[in-house]
Each structure stands twice: as C-alpha cells, then as structure tokens.
Amino acid sequence: MIFARAERRTLDIAGALALGGVLAFVGVATAVLLGHAGSGSGAGAGAGAPLFDAYILRVARFTFLQAALSTLLSVALAIPVARALARQRAFLGRVWILRLSAVPLGLPALVAALGIIEIWGRQGVVNDLLRLAGLQNPVSVYGLTGILIAHVFFNLPLAVRFLVAALERIPAEYWLSSANLGMGGGAVFRLIEWPVIRRVLPGIAGLVFMLCATSFTLVLTLGGGPAATTIEVAIYQALRFDFDPARAVLLAFLQIAVTGLLLFVLSLFGRPQDEGVTAGRAIRRFDGRRRRVTDGLVILAFTLFTAAPLLATLVSGLAADFGRLALDPTLHRALLTSLAISLASASLSLAIALPVVLVPQLAESGAAGPARLIMAGVLPAVGSLILLVPPVVVATGWFLMLRLFGETGRFAPAIVTVINALMALPFVVRVLGPAYRTHLARTARLALSLGITGRRRLVTIDWPALKKPFLTAFAFAMALSLGDLGAVAIFGAEGFVTLPWLLYSRMASYRTADAAGIALILGVLCLLLTLPSTAPDRAPERPGPDA
Amino acid sequence: MRTLLSTLVTALAVCVAVPASAQEKTLTVYTYESFIAEWGPGPKVKEEFEKTCGCKVEWVGVADGVELLTRLKLEGEGTKADVVLGLDTNLIAEAKATGLFEAHGLSPKDLTVPGGFSDDTFLPYDYGHFAVVYDSETLKNPPTSLKDLVEGDPAEKIVIEDPRTSTPGLGLLLWVKSVYGDKAPEAWEKLKRRVLTVTPGWSEAYGLFTKGEAPMVLSYTTSPAYHVIAEKNERYKAAAFSEGHYIQIEVAGLTRTAGDKALARQFLTYMTGPDFQSIIPETNWMMPAGKTRDPLPAAFDALVKPEKTFLMSPEEVAANRKAWIDEWLAVMSAK
Numbered sequence: 001m002i003f004a005r006a007e008r009r010t011l012d013i014a015g016a017l018a019l020g021g022v023l024a025f026v027g028v029a030t031a032v033l034l035g036h037a038g039s040g041s042g043a044g045a046g047a048g049a050p051l052f053d054a055y056i057l058r059v060a061r062f063t064f065l066q067a068a069l070s071t072l073l074s075v076a077l078a079i080p081v082a083r084a085l086a087r088q089r090a091f092l093g094r095v096w097i098l099r100l101s102a103v104p105l106g107l108p109a110l111v112a113a114l115g116i117i118e119i120w121g122r123q124g125v126v127n128d129l130l131r132l133a134g135l136q137n138p139v140s141v142y143g144l145t146g147i148l149i150a151h152v153f154f155n156l157p158l159a160v161r162f163l164v165a166a167l168e169r170i171p172a173e174y175w176l177s178s179a180n181l182g183m184g185g186g187a188v189f190r191l192i193e194w195p196v197i198r199r200v201l202p203g204i205a206g207l208v209f210m211l212c213a214t215s216f217t218l219v220l221t222l223g224g225g226p227a228a229t230t231i232e233v234a235i236y237q238a239l240r241f242d243f244d245p246a247r248a249v250l251l252a253f254l255q256i257a258v259t260g261l262l263l264f265v266l267s268l269f270g271r272p273q274d275e276g277v278t279a280g281r282a283i284r285r286f287d288g289r290r291r292r293v294t295d296g297l298v299i300l301a302f303t304l305f306t307a308a309p310l311l312a313t314l315v316s317g318l319a320a321d322f323g324r325l326a327l328d329p330t331l332h333r334a335l336l337t338s339l340a341i342s343l344a345s346a347s348l349s350l351a352i353a354l355p356v357v358l359v360p361q362l363a364e365s366g367a368a369g370p371a372r373l374i375m376a377g378v379l380p381a382v383g384s385l386i387l388l389v390p391p392v393v394v395a396t397g398w399f400l401m402l403r404l405f406g407e408t409g410r411f412a413p414a415i416v417t418v419i420n421a422l423m424a425l426p427f428v429v430r431v432l433g434p435a436y437r438t439h440l441a442r443t444a445r446l447a448l449s450l451g452i453t454g455r456r457r458l459v460t461i462d463w464p465a466l467k468k469p470f471l472t473a474f475a476f477a478m479a480l481s482l483g484d485l486g487a488v489a490i491f492g493a494e495g496f497v498t499l500p501w502l503l504y505s506r507m508a509s510y511r512t513a514d515a516a517g518i519a520l521i522l523g524v525l526c527l528l529l530t531l532p533s534t535a536p537d538r539a540p541e542r543p544g545p546d547a
Numbered sequence: 548m549r550t551l552l553s554t555l556v557t558a559l560a561v562c563v564a565v566p567a568s569a570q571e572k573t574l575t576v577y578t579y580e581s582f583i584a585e586w587g588p589g590p591k592v593k594e595e596f597e598k599t600c601g602c603k604v605e606w607v608g609v610a611d612g613v614e615l616l617t618r619l620k621l622e623g624e625g626t627k628a629d630v631v632l633g634l635d636t637n638l639i640a641e642a643k644a645t646g647l648f649e650a651h652g653l654s655p656k657d658l659t660v661p662g663g664f665s666d667d668t669f670l671p672y673d674y675g676h677f678a679v680v681y682d683s684e685t686l687k688n689p690p691t692s693l694k695d696l697v698e699g700d701p702a703e704k705i706v707i708e709d710p711r712t713s714t715p716g717l718g719l720l721l722w723v724k725s726v727y728g729d730k731a732p733e734a735w736e737k738l739k740r741r742v743l744t745v746t747p748g749w750s751e752a753y754g755l756f757t758k759g760e761a762p763m764v765l766s767y768t769t770s771p772a773y774h775v776i777a778e779k780n781e782r783y784k785a786a787a788f789s790e791g792h793y794i795q796i797e798v799a800g801l802t803r804t805a806g807d808k809a810l811a812r813q814f815l816t817y818m819t820g821p822d823f824q825s826i827i828p829e830t831n832w833m834m835p836a837g838k839t840r841d842p843l844p845a846a847f848d849a850l851v852k853p854e855k856t857f858l859m860s861p862e863e864v865a866a867n868r869k870a871w872i873d874e875w876l877a878v879m880s881a882k
Contacts, residue, residue, distance in 0.1 A: 036621075055876070114754050122704070122743070123759045137702070142744045220709060220747045221755070225739070227880040233747070237711045240613055243620050243641075330585060400621055409607075489610045507750040508611075509581045510773045510832070512757055 002365045002444035004453040011362050014355040015375050022352065022382055022425075025418060026389055029397025030252075033245040036400055056234060056251070063230040064258065066144065066219065067212035070151035074159050075205050077152065081302045082163030083193060084295035087288040091296070097303050098164065099530040101157035103310055106479035106526030108500045109217035110507065111519040115309035116150050116222070118316070125308065146222030151215065155208040157306050162430060165469070166200045167193060169438045171278030179286035188287060202266040203430050209266075210387040210426065213259055231255045235390050248393055256388045263384060278442070313519055320517025330497060331518070338482055338499040339525075341413060345420035346477035352421065353428040353473070356383040357436050383429045386422045391486035394419055399490050412491035416498075419487045424477035431476060435469035471533035479526040572602035574810050577615060577628040580608040581831075588823075588830040595826075596817055602810055612714060612797070616642055623647070624804060629811045632672070632799035632818070636858065637717060639669055639798065640865035649803045653812060655819035657838045661856040662794055669798035672818050673833035675767040676792035676853050677718040678785040679705065686762040692789040693726050696763075697738045704743035705763035706752040710872050713748045714795065719765050720875055721864065722793035725857040731871075735878040745879070768792065768851045773832050775846040791855025797833065 003011065085094065104112060119125050122138040130139060141149060174192050183191070216232045223229075231251055238248040288295070325331055356379045363376030395415060402411045439462065447453070447461045463470075485500040499522055507515040583589030583606040593604045609618050612633050619626055619642070626647065634642055642648060650667045660671045679696060681689045686703060690696040696705070708716035727734040743761045746752040756764035767785070774780040799818060801811035817823055824835040828843055835843075842848075 055873075058880070110751055110754065113751065114758060117755060117758060117760055121755075121758070121760045140743075217747055217751065220712075221744060221751045224744045225742065225879050226709065226711070226745055226876050227882070229880075233712070240617055241711060243617055396621065403622060403625060489614065504610075504750065505580050505584060507754065508748075509584060509586065510753075510770075510777070511586075512754065 002440055002448065003362055004448060007453055007457075008362060010454075011355060011358055012372065012375075015359040015379055018352045018355045019375060019379055019382060022386065022422060025422070026386070026394060028401060029394040030249050031397075032400045033249050033393065033397045036245050056231075056254075059229045059231055059234055060254065060258065062228060063213055063232075063255075064262075066147050066151075066228070066230075067209050067215075069144070070148055070155065070212040071205050071209040073148060074152050074155040074208050075201065077156055077302075078159035078163055078204075079197060080298055081156070082160045082167060082197075083189070084291075084298040085160065085164050086167035087285045087291060088295045088299065089283065089285055089288065091299060093303075094299075095534050097299065097306075098161060099527060099534050100303075100306055100310065101161040102475055102479045102530045103523050103526045104154045104157060104306075105476060106483040106522055106529075107313070107519065108483050108485055108503060108522070109215075110221075110504065111313060111515075111522075112154065112309065113150065113218055113221045114316075115313040116146075116153060118312035119308045120146070120149055125312075140224075142222060142224035143228070144223075146224065147215075147219055147228060150218045150222050151208075151212045153306065153309060154218075155211060156302070159204050159208060160302070161472075162200060162204045163197060165431070165472070166196050166434060168283065169435065170196055170283075172281045172283040173278055175283060175285055175287070183287075185287065185291070198269070200430075200434050202269050203433070206263045206266050206384060207387075207426050207430055209262065210259060210384070213255065214388060214390070232390060236392060239392060239396060245396065248390075248396075252388070252390055252393050255390075256385055259388050260381070260385055263381075310523065313516070313523060316516040317520025317523070320513045320520065322517060325514065325517050330502065334497045334499050334502040335521070337413070337497060341417050341420065341498065342478040342481035345417045345481045346424065346474050348417065348421035349424040349428050349477045350432075350470070350473060353383070353425060353432055356380060356425070356429050357433045361437065361440055380429065380433075384426050387426050389422075391419045391423065391484070392490065395487035395490040408491060409496060412488070412496045415491070416487045417481075420481035420484055421477070423484065423486075424480045427476045427480065428473040431469050431473040432466075435466055439465050468533055472530075475526075475529040475533050478529050482522060482525055572600070572807060572810060573605055574600070574602050574629050574807070574814055575605045575607065575627050576630045576632055576814070577607045577609070577618065577626075578631075579611045579615060579633040582606075582633060583608045586830065588826045591826045591830065592823060595822055596814060599817070600810060600813060602807075604814075612638060616645075619647055620645055626802060626804060628802050629805040629807070630799055630801050630814055632797075634669065634798055634800075635714060636664065636794075636796045636798065636861055637714065637721070637864045637868075638861075639666065640861035642800070643668060643861075644865075647802050647804070648800045649805070649808070651801060651812065651815055653815060653819075655816065655837065658819060658836055659838075660794075660796055660836050661853070662796075662858040664796050664858065666798070669800040670815055670819055671796045671798050671836040672823070673827045673831055673836050674794055674796040675769045675833045676794050676851070676856065677715060677722055678766060678768040678770075678792055678851060679763050679788070680756070680766040680770045680783055680785050681763045682756070682759070682782060683784050684782055685759070689763075689784070689786040690788070691786065693723070693734075694790070696741070696786075696788070697734050699741060701740035703741065703763070704761040705741050705765065706743050706755045706761045707745055707765045708749055708752050709745045709747055710875060713746075715749050715752075715765055715767075716745070717868070718793050718795055720871055721859055722857060724871060725793060725859065726790045732874055732878050735875060739879055742879075767795070767833070768853070769832050769834060769847070772828075772844075772846045772850055775849075776829060776844060785851045787851040787853070791857055792851075792853035793857040794853075796836070796858070 088094065117124060120141045122140060127138040170192060178188055178192060213230065214232045215230060216236065219228050219230050220233060231254065235248045235251045238244045238251060359379050360376040363372050398415050399408055402408045443461055447457050452461060483500060485504060488496065488498050488501045499518055503515050503518040506518065581587050589606055596604055609615050612635050615631060615633050616638050619628065619631065648668050651670055653670065655670065658671060660674050664671055679690060690699055707719055710716040710720040723734055724731050746755065752764050753766060755761060771783050771785055774783045799815060801808060801815060805811045819837050821838050821840045824837040825839040825841065827833060827835045828847055
C-alpha cells in the first residue's frame with residue numbers, strides 16, 4: 001500500500017477526469033468530422049476512393065519501414081552515448097550537451113530540414129569536406145538516408161536525455177560496490193546498466209517510433225520524391241486538397257491501429273523490476289576514469305552530429321536584421337501569444353500526466369478493483385497514442401463544432417492549448433513515469449507510515465525529489481508547443497499569431513532572413529527553457545537520512 | 548497550479564482579444580494570410596477602400612488558397628465571408644460546386660489577363676506565370692524550353708513542389724500535361740533524373756534553392772522582381788521557355804450569403820480598378836490583372852513575358868486532377 005485512502009480517492013477521480021477529458025476532446029472532433037462527411041460535401045476528386053487501395057498500402061508500408069529504421073538507429077546509438085555521458089559526470093560542457101537535447105523539439109520541421117541540409121546537403125559541410133578529400137560528385141542524402149539523418153537528429157538527443165536520466169537514478173551504492181568488486185565494463189553493463197535501460201527502452205522506442213511515423217515535412221522534403229510518403233501526408237491530402245474528412249479520420253484510425261499494435265508488442269519487453277535502495281549519497285563513477293578517451297570521442301561525435309545543424313540555424317539566424325525585428329509589433333504579439341500558449345499547455349499537460357503516471361502505480365500496489373485496473377491499463381495507452389491523432393484532424397473537428405457557437409477565432413487559443421498539451425503528454429509521461437516509480441518505491445511506505453499524505457506529501461516529500469523531472473517535463477512540453485504550427489493554421493489568423501505561424505508566413509513571402517531570425521529566437525527560447533531543469537545540484541540529489 | 552492556469556488564461560484572452568466594436572457597415576473578406584501581412588496589399592487596400600465606402604473591412608486570413616476553399620466547405624452556408632479573395636483558377640470549379648458563390652454581374656474594362664480568362668462568378672485581380680527560377684551564378688546555361696529542362700544534364704538539379712499538397716506543384720503538373728499531352732509520363736520519367744527532391748510546399752522548395760542546394764526551383768516569373776527591388780540582388784532569374792508558360796490567375800468572388808451585396812460588388816469593382824491594381828505588384832509580387840496608375844517598376848519590365856500562355860479550364864482540371872496525379876505518382880515513385 002503506497003497511497004492513503006484519501007489519496008486513492010483523489011487519484012481515482014483525477015484519473016477518470018483525465019481519461020474522460022482526453023477521450024471526449026478527441027472523440028467529439030472525430031465524430032463531428034465523420035458526421036460532416038455524410039452531408040455530401042465531399043465533392044473533391046478523392047471522395048469515395050476505397051481506403052485500402054494500392055496507394056495507401058504502399059504509403060503505410062513506407063511509413064512503418066522508415067519509422068522502424070529511424071527508431072532502431074536513434075535508440076541503438078543512444079545507448080553508448082548515454083552510457084558515456086552517465087559515466088563522465090565531469091565532462092566539459094556536459095550540462096550544455098544535455099540542454100541542447102530539447103532544442104530540436106522546438107524547431108519547426110522546415111527550419112530543422114534547412115539546418116540539416118546545410119550540413120548534409122549537396123552544398124553542405126560534409127560534401128565540402130569530401131570534395132577537399134578529392135571526391136568529385138557530391139553525395140546526395142535525398143531519399144531514405146536523408147529521412148533517417150533527420151529523424152536521428154530529432155530523436156537521438158531525446159533518447160539520450162531519457163536514458164541518462166534513467167542511468168542517473170541508479171543508486172550510488174551500486175557504483176561503489178561494482179568498483180569494490182572490480183567489475184569490468186561488460187559486467188557493469190550486463191548487471192547494472194542494462195536492466196535499467198531495458199526498463200525504459202520500450203517507452204522511449206515507442207515515443208520515437210510515433211514521432212517518426214507521423215513525420216510529414218521532413219519525409220517529403222528530404223525523401224527525394226513521392227516514393228517517400230507517410231500516412232500523415234495522405235491524411236493532410238484528404239483533408240485539404242480532396243476535402244474528404246471521413247477518409248482523413250479513417251486514415252488516422254489506420255495509423256493508430258497499426259502503431260498501437262507495435263507499441264503493445266514493445267511494452268511486453270519492458271518488465272518493471274525492483275528498485276534499489278539508496279541513502280542518497282552523491283553518485284561517483286569509478287569506472288569513468290579508465291574510459292575517458294573513448295567516452296570523450298563518443299560524446300564528441302554525438303555533440304557534433306546534434307549541434308552542427310543547430311549551429312547552421314544559428315549562423316543563418318544571425319544574418320537577420322534584429323534591430324528591425326526587435327521593434328516589430330507583430331513579432332511581439334506572436335512571442336507573447338506563443339509563450340502564453342506554451343505555458344498554459346505545459347501546465348495542462350503536467351496536470352493530465354499526473355494521474356496517467358500515478359493510477360498505474362496505484363493499481364500495481366495491490367489496491368485495485370476491476371475499474372481501477374482497467375483505468376490503469378487504458379490511461380497510459382491513451383496518453384501515448386494521442387500523438388498519433390493528427391492535430392489537423394482534431395482542430396478541424398473542433399472548428400466545425402465551435403462554428404455552431406459563433407466566432408470560431410475566439411476559441412482558437414483554447415483549442416490550440418489543449419491540442420499542444422495532449423501532444424506533449426507522451427513526453428511528459430515518459431519523463432515523470434520512471435522517476436515517480438523510483439521515487440515512490442523509495443519513499444512511499446515511509447511517508448505513509450509517518451502519516452505524511454496528500455498535499456503535505458506532495459510539497460515536502462515529492463517535490464524536492466522530483467523537481468528536476470517535473471521541470472524537465474515542463475521544458476519538453478513548452479518546447480514542443482512553441483515549435484508547433486499545426487492547429488493554428490486551421491483557425492486562420494484573425495489576430496491569433498504564433499511564432500511558427502509568423503515564421504512560415506515570412507518564409508512564404510520571400511522573407512527568408514526574417515524567418516531565420518525567428519527560428520533563432522525559437523531555438524534560444526527552447527535552450528533557456530532547459531536551464532531550470534539542468535541547474536547544477538547544490539544539495540545531494542535525494543535528501544535521504546544522512547542529508 | 549489553478550491560480551497559475553487562470554492567470555494564464557486571462558493573459559491569453561487579453562493578448563488575442565479582437566476589438567469587436569460595432570461599426571456602420573462591415574465587409575468581411577476571406578483571403579490568404581500573406582495578403583493581409585503588414586507588407587502585403589491588405590493594409591493599403593483596407594485603408595483606401597474604407598475611405599470611399601463608409602464601411603469597415605474585416606480580414607480573415609488563412610494559410611493559402613487551398614485552405615481558403617477548405618474553410619468555405621467547412622463553414623458552408625454559415626460562412627461570414629462577403630467576399631472571398633485568393634482562390635486560383637484551378638480551384639474555381641470546386642468553389643462553384645459548393646453553391647456558395649453568386650454571379651458578380653460586373654463587366655470591368657481593362658482587364659488584361661493573358662489567356663483571356665473570364666468568368667461569370669469570379670474576377671481576376673492578379674496573375675503570375677509558373678517558371679523555373681535559376682541561380683545565374685551557378686547555372687551558366689539555363690534551359691530555354693520545357694524540353695530542355697526535361698532532357699538536360701541530370702547533374703544540374705531542380706527542386707519542385709508536390710502536386711498533392713501545393714498549388715505550384717499542381718501548376719507544373721498541368722504545364723507538363725499541356726505541353727506533352729499523353730506523353731507526359733515519359734517526360735516525367737526523364738525529368739525525374741533532375742529532380743533533387745519534391746517538397747510539400749513552395750516555402751521548402753524556395754528555401755532549399757536560396758540555400759544553394761539546387762540551381763533551379765519551380766516558382767514564378769515574378770520571383771526575380773522581389774530580389775531585385777527588395778534585396779537589390781540580380782542573381783536569381785526566371786528561364787523563358789519557348790513552348791510557353793502555364794499561368795496562375797488569382798480571383799475573387801462574392802458569396803450568396805453576403806450581408807450587403809452592393810458593398811461586396813463595390814469592393815470587386817474597386818479591386819479591378821487602378822487604385823487596387825497599383826498596390827499589387829510590389830506587395831503581392833504578382834502581375835496586376837488590370838491597369839495601374841503608373842507604369843510598372845523597371846524590375847517588372849525586365850521579367851520574362853511568356854509569348855504563349857497555357858491555361859486549362861477549371862472543369863477540365865477538376866475532372867482529371869486525380870487521374871493525372873496518380874499518373875505522376877506512378878512515374879515518380881518507381882525506383
């Protein structure tokens with residue numbers, strides 16, 4: 001038993017609210033869209049096309065092929081990098097390397113694609129180096145290679161960040177013992193690191209897979225031709241050019257069904273294991289000294305790969321006329337709107353994530369009736385799969401719905417906020433979930449036996465220990481929302497302008513330098529967001545009995 | 548948490564609140580976003596028209612012309628639009644099929660759109676020809692015909708847009724179809740070797756082009772004018788093709804549900820007149836459809852002026868779009 005009776009009741013209610021709220025929000029939108037299709041307005045040329053034609057099958061096959069490869073690469077590369085970063089705790093600039101990992105999240109795909117091209121493109125840095133080395137023709141990345149590079153660029157840092165966090169939750173005592181026992185690298189990996197990695201890996205792989213499966217701009221732009229098309233493109237096409245909302249919804253269902261199946265299989269590999277006990281002493285990695293050079297090289301390679309496109313974005317951003325941009329009232333308004341939306345959506349996302357994380361814990365702790373068990377099973381699934389519901393589908397559904405209540409523009413900020421909060425949910429849950437599990441295993445029984453429950457427990461026991469995961473989750477959610485164009489486009493401007501919207505609009509009217517400047521602002525904002533969650537520790541990480 | 552949330556929501560409401568004071572008469576114009584951006588034609592158009600109409604112009608801006616049509620389909624009869632400005636000729640058939648538009652009943656003089664477009668429901672306000680824009684510093688022998696482009700050196704690349712998701716992409720598809728007819732798949736088969744990549748929209752393609760990734764991009768004959776006038780940069784030029792160029796004509800029309808149809812017609816009349824037309828070239832970077840007060844800037848005179856213009860009827864495009872895109876997909880997706 002790890003929760004008091006009152007806490008259990010609160011969690012039940014919160015869980016039901018979160019589940020009901022999320023399902024209702026998405027359900028209403030899809031129902032309205034499906035209903036709208038019946039009104040005979042599907043006059044587009046694509047209307048009435050069978051859902052599973054050869055085209056869709058080919059597109060679905062490619063979607064899963066590229067997503068699977070991207071996931072495999074991102075996750076496989078993340079393991080050595082995360083191990084190296086976890087071992088070398090005093091590596092120069094280590095905290096900045098970790099901070100960089102949130103930046104790609106906040107960059108619109110168009111910006112990232114251009115940054116990647118400056119490094120890997122035909123006229124990019126890599127080809128320049130190859131030319132210096134005497135190669136005649138430029139190496140072209142357009143095709144599956146380009147897609148994989150882009151997806152690894154986005155997701156490798158994410159996976160590394162999650163893995164490092166998991167490795168840092170290993171009790172300091174383990175490292176002490178392993179050093180005492182004279183364990184070699186192989187034994188440390190097998191006995192200490194792998195069990196921890198294995199537990200979080202399915203969650204990370206699932207998240208990366210969903211992000212890659214729903215990729216759109218990157219896949220088309222770097223894919224070299226229409227052979228590289230994802231289901232997301234078909235959904236967009238159905239909703240915009242062909243105006244066939246029902247088809248869009250059905251395609252979204254297809255995307256959810258197939259990916260959901262894959263996530264289910266993945267989840268079978270992640271067995272929860274016992275949590276180690278720790279007195280909360282500071283972690284010292286005795287095995288780091290021997291491997292300083294190899295670890296350094298791994299970290300360096302990772303940093304180069306991640307930072308180079310960001311650096312390219314920075315350089316083109318610096319060419320912008322910031323004197324003029326600083327005085328641009330539209331930019332001010334977009335900045336304020338974006339910040340307000342992302343703050344609100346990150347807060348909402350965290351609020352929904354808490355029951356998603358805690359109800360399964362509650363069910364596992366033994367105090368579960370059938371209702372609670374079902375909720376514990378469904379909540380995390382809903383929390384993950386929401387990423388597969390295309391925001392454009394939800395936004396269009398709500399647009400239709402809200403039209404009945406008059407001025408749709410008024411509701412736009414609220415809808416965008418909720419959509420962004422739901423998009424961030426899988427990230428937030430993956431940051432908070434493992435951290436909370438470890439924390440509860442270490443403190444819950446003691447807190448309960450001391451009668452520290454409810455709000456007091458949250459403030460005195462949970463918050464000090466979980467501050468970092470909370471701040472990390474908040475930063476991820478905000479970055480994601482800052483960089484999202486998605487839903488704004490449906491509602492139209494009407495005075496509602498966000499930074500990505502402004503960026504795209506400047507880009508669309510030849511104002512490339514302005515767009516690059518706005519991209520730089522977005523990148524810097526995302527970097528700033530990570531500062532609180534990665535601030536160096538002043539006190540030991542977890543106040544234990546000796547703290 | 549709760550107080551934080553409510554503060555945020557209030558802040559949000561304040562920064563996006565639209566002043567909704569009731570004016571005398573209001574004309575609601577749906578258009579695409581870049582038309583009403585501060586550098587676009589919108590602000591000047593609004594200022595000038597409001598002086599003469601004793602009304603207030605309200606803009607609603609969506610992402611682009613296609614989104615405009617989607618928006619109307621979503622809203623149906625309930626639309627607030629009095630005038631819809633920014634559809635192109637390829638969207639006209641579908642726009643009419645919604646039954647939301649009313650014949651304009653106007654016969655403006657001096658409209659000089661190549662290809663002789665005229666329609667009882669929609670009036671043109673500007674146009675541009677699709678063109679291959681190239682970087683004159685890296686491409687010394689630009690193609691002089693579509694045939695040249697199709698059969699040229701595969702090492703010299705072009706970035707094009709996807710006809711499934713963008714209007715320029717559809718434009719190139721129709722252009723190739725107009726020139727090659729039934730032989731279009733064979734032409735695409737050859738052109739494919741020169742295509743670096745196919746982007747979802749114009750912005751991605753033009754971004755890659757200006758980054759120097761490819762020496763050619765599918766854009767408009769008017770693109771170089773922006774670089775010359777706004778950036779004093781003569782580097783980017785449009786290639787004149789001997790077969791002729793496909794045209795994109797942007798049009799506007801009034802809705803059946805317009806509150807004040809006389810006012811809407813007054814706006815359409817103003818739109819085809821010299822005051823509106825003079826604003827277009829240097830704000831929308833397209834060719835004006837009617838007479839301007841002064842001659843066009845020199846940079847526009849220097850632009851490619853296609854001798855032959857291709858334009859398929861909206862009905863033909865609507866009837867064949869899916870089949871032609873499938874044909875294109877089959878060729879372009881093959882290994």
